Amino acid sequence: MSAEKNSPARKLPRDFYTRPSVLTVARELLGKLLVVPAGDTRVSGKIVEVEAYRGPHDRAAHSYGGRRTKRTEPMYGIGGTSYVFFVYGMYFQFNVVTNVAEVPHAVLIRAVEPVEGIELMRARRTVRTDRDLTNGPGKLCIALNIDRRLDGVDLLGSDVWLEEGERIAPSQIQRGPRIGIDYAEEWKEKPWRFWIKNNPFVSR
DNA sequence: CATTTGATAACG
DNA sequence: GTTATCAAATGT
Numbered sequence: 358m359s360a361e362k363n364s365p366a367r368k369l370p371r372d373f374y375t376r377p378s379v380l381t382v383a384r385e386l387l388g389k390l391l392v393v394p395a396g397d398t399r400v401s402g403k404i405v406e407v408e409a410y411r412g413p414h415d416r417a418a419h420s421y422g423g424r425r426t427k428r429t430e431p432m433y434g435i436g437g438t439s440y441v442f443f444v445y446g447m448y449f450q451f452n453v454v455t456n457v458a459e460v461p462h463a464v465l466i467r468a469v470e471p472v473e474g475i476e477l478m479r480a481r482r483t484v485r486t487d488r489d490l491t492n493g494p495g496k497l498c499i500a501l502n503i504d505r506r507l508d509g510v511d512l513l514g515s516d517v518w519l520e521e522g523e524r525i526a527p528s529q530i531q532r533g534p535r536i537g538i539d540y541a542e543e544w545k546e547k548p549w550r551f552w553i554k555n556n557p558f559v560s561r
Numbered sequence: 562c563a564t565t566t567g568a569t570a571a572c573g
Numbered sequence: 574g575t576t577a578t579c580a581a582a583t584g585t
Contacts, residue, residue, distance in 0.1 A: 408581070417581075428568060444580050446565030452581080465581050484584095495582050537581055560582095 367520040371513060374436030374455050379462040382436075382455045383409040384551050388525040391451075391469055393501045393517045400477050400501050402469030402491050403522055406552040406559045408535045410452070412461040417541035420461030431509040432461035439517060441498075441508040448495030451503045453512065453519070467494045467536075467550070469501075470558040493560040529554045536560075 369389065376382055384407075392401040412420025412432065419429045419442070431440040432454055440452040440463050452463040469491045471478055478490045478500040491497040498504065503517065510516045535550045552559045 410581075419581080424569095426569075442581080443567060445582050446567070446580085448582055450581055463581095467581085493582070535581075540580090 368513060369437075369519045369521065371435075371437050374453065374512070375457055376436070377456060379409045379411050379455045379464060380549065382453075383407045383464045383549070384530060386453065386464055386466070386519070387530060387551060387553055388523040390472060390520040390522040391466060391497075391501065391517075392473075392520055393503060393507075394515065395474060395477060395502065398474055398477070400474030401472045401520075402497065402501065403472055404466055404468075404519075405470050405556040406466075406468035407550070408465045408467055409549040409551075410463050410465060411549070412463075415541075415547075416544040417535060417538040417547075418461070418463075420463075423461075425461075429461065432463050433459055434509065437512045439507055439510050439512055441503060441505060443505070444495075449498040449504050450494045451498055451501075451507075465494060466497065468492045468552070468558050468560045469497050470556065471500070488557055492558045525553055 386404050386407050389404050390401050410418040412418035413423040420432045431438055435458045436455045438454040440454050452465045454463045456462045471490050482500050491500045507517050512518050531554045532548045532551050534546050538545050
C-alpha cells in the first residue's frame with residue numbers, strides 16, 4: 358500500500374477545481390476518491406453525495422452577501438482549497454472550494470462510501486453497521502479524521518486530497534434540494550444537491 | 562426531540 | 574469587552 362500512498366498521478370489537477378460552474382464541479386465530484394493519510398496508511402471513501410454553495414448570491418452559503426470573516430476566508434481562496442467548518446457545537450463539515458480566487462463557491466461533501474482504512478473508521482465511529490460509518494457530512498469527518506487542522510489546506514498537497522475514481526454515468530445521478538438550510542428562503546429550493554442513484558451510503 | 566459550543570452580530 | 578442567537582447534524 359505504501360507504494361501508492363501518495364499516488365500523485367491520480368490526484369485531481371488544479372483545473373478540475375477552478376472551472377467556473379460550481380454545479381459542474383459538484384456533479385463531477387461524484388465517484389471521486391477522498392483521501393486522508395493516517396500514518397503509513399490511507400483512509401479513503403468514494404464520494405456519493407454533494408451539495409453546491411454559490412456565494413455571494415446564495416442565501417444558504419456562508420459567503421452570502423460577500424461575508425468574509427476568519428471562518429469563511431478559505432472560501433475566497435483558489436479552487437482546490439479545503440474549507441472545514443464546525444457546526445451544532447459538535448460536528449465538522451468538509452467542503453471543496455471551487456472557482457478562481459475571490460469567488461467564494463464551494464461543494465459540501467455530504468456522504469462517501471468507505472474504500473480504504475475501513476477498520477480505522479470503525480474504531481473512530483462505534484456504530485453497528487458499516488453503512489452508518491460515512492453516510493452523512495458530520496459522520497464522514499469523524500471516520501476520515503477531518504477537523505480544523507485541515508481547514509484552508511491545498512487539496513493538491515499531502516494532508517488531504519481527491520483522486521480520480523469511478524466514472525458515474527449521467528443517468529445514475531439524481532439531484533434535488535439541499536438539506537438543513539430552511540433559513541435560506543427562495544434559495545432553499547434550488548436543486549443543488551447531487552447524489553448517486555440507489556447508493557446505500559447516501560445520507561438519510 | 563435533546564444535544565452542545567464556536568462564530569457572528571448587535572450592543573455599549 | 575460582553576451578551577444573545579443560532580447553526581451545511583446526529584443519536585436515540
